[in-house]
Amino acid sequence: MSSTIVDSAAEFDVRDYLRKEMMPHFLCPGCGHGIALRALLWAVHELGMDKDKLAVVSGIGCAGRLSAYIDANTFHVTHGRPLAYATGLALARPDLHVVVITGDGDCLAIGGNHLIHACRRNLKLTCLMLNNEVYGMTGGQVSPTTSETRLTTTTPLGNSEPNFDACALAAAAGASFVGREVTHHVPKLKELIRAGLAHPGFAFVEVLSDCTEIFGRKNELGSSAEMVLRQKSELRPSAYRDTVNTPFRSNDLPTGVLSKRDRPEYGAAYRKAAAAQRADAAAKDGARTGKGEF
């Protein structure tokens, strides 16, 4: 490994951001979700974010359970709905930094409608979608991101549905920040999440995680290390792309920041328009009656 990469983790202690009373965690050995959680908290640390002002909203599934481990304002809500809960929270409390943690089933199947509209609306939220290609919590059923031909408990003949490219979907729906990273490059993953957290609008970050115990075992994909290495060999090095051509996933996946657009942030735009209306009404009322009429 190149000696130019400096591991700034030296000054970052993940334990400062975890609820110790919730340990040990419940993730399976080899699961990539813990790596993603660590990368998120590392990015939070580097940005100097106040834990009191950090709100983490998560859905249902393995990814959904992560919020409980974070020492912040955490909300474990209903299946598929964390983006909708987060939308209400962020609109009502623009002083908070709202982060959503969701999984591929939570975000793209049951919550798919909320994802596309959150992308379109461009409210300041960071959506971290942990993609392990499977419904792990419920025992390993096929998900919208399961690769074709893979075996799951509900595709005993092999998956025959094409899998979503979540980043292409988010970009097509108008997300102003879209990125993807894998769990074998933790500093790069941290950098991507950090860029997403700092983005002034809706940021969609896909993390290619791995489910060793259930999905890997079923498909004879080997150990966690072998699964992560396979991810690495199937992915192109970080590459910037303005557009992605297909909503279905090829084996050749770009990583890093894939799409970035300068769009008005929804909450700020709404508050600005409302303030202008109030000023206008006050001026008209003042002209007519000399005082406000509330």
Added chain:
Amino acid sequence: MNAVDKLPAPGAALRLVSGNHACALGAVAAGCRFFAGYPITPSSEIAERLSRLLPQVGGVFVQMEDEIASIAAVIGASMGGVKALTATSGPGFSLKQENIGYAAGAEVPCVIVNVMRGGPSTGMPTRPSQSDIMQTRWGSHGDYPMIVLAPASVREIYTETVRAFDLAETFRTPVVLLYDQVIAQLTETVEFPDIGDDARAERKWASGPREAYQPYAANEDGIPAMSRPGGGYRVHTTGLTHSESGFPTQNPEAVARNLGRLLTKFERHRDVIDSWQALDCDDADVLIVAIGISARAATRALATARAKGVRLGLFRPVTLWPFPETALRAAAKTARAVLVPEMNAGQLELEVQRILGGKRVYAMHRYDGEPITPADIAARAQALAQETAI
């Protein structure tokens, strides 16, 4: 700005408004500063009004992508400490059920308006009905408590909207405001009462050191204090069954203790929660029990019958759930028969039968999209008075 989008000043002159408009005005007066909704007949006017009213007072209106997102955003806003409202009708109310259960279980205050139209399914969008009486109480899965208010006039929609927020905040619970299409789109002259700006209920907020704070502690009154994000408490909120700490548990003792508190948390506050109208019940031979537009038809029937010497009484639960059963028993004391006119196939009737045990309870159903008329009720009640005459 159009004159109709003005907020009423306390004690202001009479105004001609619809029920849905009164709901929007009541919400703002109650301190609601967040609305999320999805268009649906016959409740859309509430959203339309609030899209204009809320920016005037520094609040937020957002039209979400669907009914589920709307209730989810409302709960999210309330978890942020802001009073929040959504409004819908039957099909949307069905879609919101899972998340209403979340609000009940995680004890997040919010108000949900259900303007009843004909069902099942898409039913009759522009026609009235009272067929969601049971769904408001039992619609979500699992055991949970619920408060439902059933106003019967435009003015009462205003005052009950205010009360819905007060009850939601006081008892950390979702509250449903339930009324039918007739009252929703009925336009009446309303003198807006002074609801007393300083008298609005405030949520019980956490205080003291973080280490000592338990987000679901029973406290003396059974109502846990809530923490506002940013206040330093950094708590966890979950739809999983949780202990006093807010973290998930499946320990039978902790589950029984915490779920037990949740399920009984309204019982010792019934003096505040229960609300009803009892009209001419003291000497009634036939007691009519009804809500909404059916109760208003019954009021007219009472006058007609009394003029003929037939002693009818009316019991109208304003708090529909928990049902004011003590008050109903008292109101039914002299009644030889009880008549329940309702615009459905028989829902309120079941609760009245449960409460009044030995009494003869007669149903009067209508589900063709037309309201029950005063003449229908008067005729049936007078016949019952004769049949049961001693």
